[in-house]
Amino acid sequence: MSRIAYVNGRYLPHAQAHVHVEDRGFQFADGVYEVCEIWNGHIVDMTRHLDRLGRSLTELQMDWPLERRAMETVLRETARRNRVKNGLVYLQVTRGQARRDFAFPKLPIPTTLVVTARSTSPSVAVKNSEDGIAVVTTPDIRWERVDIKTVSLLPQVLAKQKAVRAGAKEAWMYDKEGYVTEGASSNAWIVAQDGTLITRPAEKGILRGITRAAIMDYAATNGIKVEERHFTLEEAKAAREAFITSATMLATAVVKIDDAVIGNGQPGSIVSAMRARFHEGVEKLPLSVY
Ligand code: PDD
Numbered sequence: 227m228s229r230i231a232y233v234n235g236r237y238l239p240h241a242q243a244h245v246h247v248e249d250r251g252f253q254f255a256d257g258v259y260e261v262c263e264i265w266n267g268h269i270v271d272m273t274r275h276l277d278r279l280g281r282s283l284t285e286l287q288m289d290w291p292l293e294r295r296a297m298e299t300v301l302r303e304t305a306r307r308n309r310v311k312n313g314l315v316y317l318q319v320t321r322g323q324a325r326r327d328f329a330f331p332k333l334p335i336p337t338t339l340v341v342t343a344r345s346t347s348p349s350v351a352v353k354n355s356e357d358g359i360a361v362v363t364t365p366d367i368r369w370e371r372v373d374i375k376t377v378s379l380l381p382q383v384l385a386k387q388k389a390v391r392a393g394a395k396e397a398w399m400y401d402k403e404g405y406v407t408e409g410a411s412s413n414a415w416i417v418a419q420d421g422t423l424i425t426r427p428a429e430k431g432i433l434r435g436i437t438r439a440a441i442m443d444y445a446a447t448n449g450i451k452v453e454e455r456h457f458t459l460e461e462a463k464a465a466r467e468a469f470i471t472s473a474t475m476l477a478t479a480v481v482k483i484d485d486a487v488i489g490n491g492q493p494g495s496i497v498s499a500m501r502a503r504f505h506e507g508v509e510k511l512p513l514s515v516y
Contacts, residue, residue: 230307232300232341235505238306240342249338250295251320254328257338258282259318262301263473264310264343268510269301270473274436282374283319287330291319291339302513306345308430310513313345314474318377327344339401345472354501355501358493359395359470361457364388366407368400372433382410396470398483401431404433408432409470415441417467417496418455424465437471440508444500447507459483467494477501 231243251257260279263270276294283290292300297317305315320338324331368381385397389410397410407426408414413435415425423445428434445452462468463486469479477500479493488494491499 229342229344230304232304232339232502234336234339237304243340245320245338245340248326249320249323251318251338251377255376255380256286257318257320257377258286258288258375259316259377260375261473262315263476264305264313264513265505265510267311267513269305269315269513270505271436271511272508272511274297274439275473276437278375278434279317279319282376286321286376287338288319291316291337291402293307299337300339300341302511304341306513308343308345310343310345310361312348313343315341315343317341320377325398325444337369348457352412354395354475354478355493355498358481359396360393360482361396361409361470361480362392362394364397364399366431367399368399370421372407372431373428375433378432379469385410392483396475396480398459400459404458404460406459406462408435409472412470412472412475413438415469415471415477416462416464416465417469417494418453419466420451421466421496422453423450423496424453424455424457426468427458435471435490437473437476441471441500443507444503448494463488465489466474467497469497469500476504 228239230237231240233243260275262272262275289327301315318340322335322337324335364385389397398414399407401407426432442452463483468488469477471477477497479497481488481491
């Protein structure tokens with residue numbers, strides 16, 4: 227089955243799905259994106275993802291490419307046309323196509339909207355959940371506005387490549403003071419000896435993850451304490467458990483940070499329970515509403 231992408235109003239086979247050479251996303255990484263999980267034929271936390279998209283657009287003074295309702299339909303329809311039952315739907319909005327010039331185009335131009343969807347491998351998800359993952363560490367060399375979910379991801383590309391080269395699945399970045407900021411494409415968490423979940427405050431230095439928010443809801447429902455505070459790599463390496471959260475990895479145990487083994491080297495009981503019950507509390511909207 228050929229994969230289908232939505233590009234500016236049309237559903238096209240991937241081979242024909244293109245944006246213009248002078249699209250500002252291509253020229254300047256002048257665009258934003260979202261990734262939503264599709265679970266069992268449902269889009270997970272679409273409301274929160276589109277709320278965050280709205281914020282990213284506002285921060286960069288960009289317009290919505292479609293009304294929000296229409297955007298929801300396109301996300302569902304793209305997933306449906308690709309027959310995704312479990313996987314992800316990706317959307318990207320750029321400032322549009324214009325002659326290359328750093329400043330915004332003088333006359334209003336339509337923003338570009340691209341949506342793709344794909345299935346993910348259940349066996350990889352099971353393996354990640356059973357074995358946990360290793361992470362490497364790397365300095366955070368990003369700009370200050372990492373709260374905006376932009377497609378300007380070169381530092382994360384380099385960080386992830388460092389991880390892959392070391393046989394790890396993720397890279398944890400740390401700031402100039404040695405505090406962990408977040409993963410290249412996930413939020414970073416540790417579990418203290420007393421079971422408290424610790425994650426960096428979202429005011430500065432990280433993306434306010436939607437899965438992070440879902441884990442906070444889970445913790446509140448289940449009487450688990452959460453502390454939003456900075457933590458160092460040393461504290462992380464000595465933690466009872468460590469984990470990452472993202473729309474694609476849910477809550478996944480980190481069992482190794484560089485050469486340090488976390489706990490007994492197996493996913494701990496707290497993250498394993500959170501992962502097993504993750505979908506109980508989240509918003510799940512069916513792909514088909516017809
Ligand atoms: N990445 N931090 C960064 C830098 C991210 O890129 C992501 C998500 C997260 C987690 O956010 P959420 O829980 O909303 O997925 C944190 C997505 C999955 C990606 O780029 O593919």
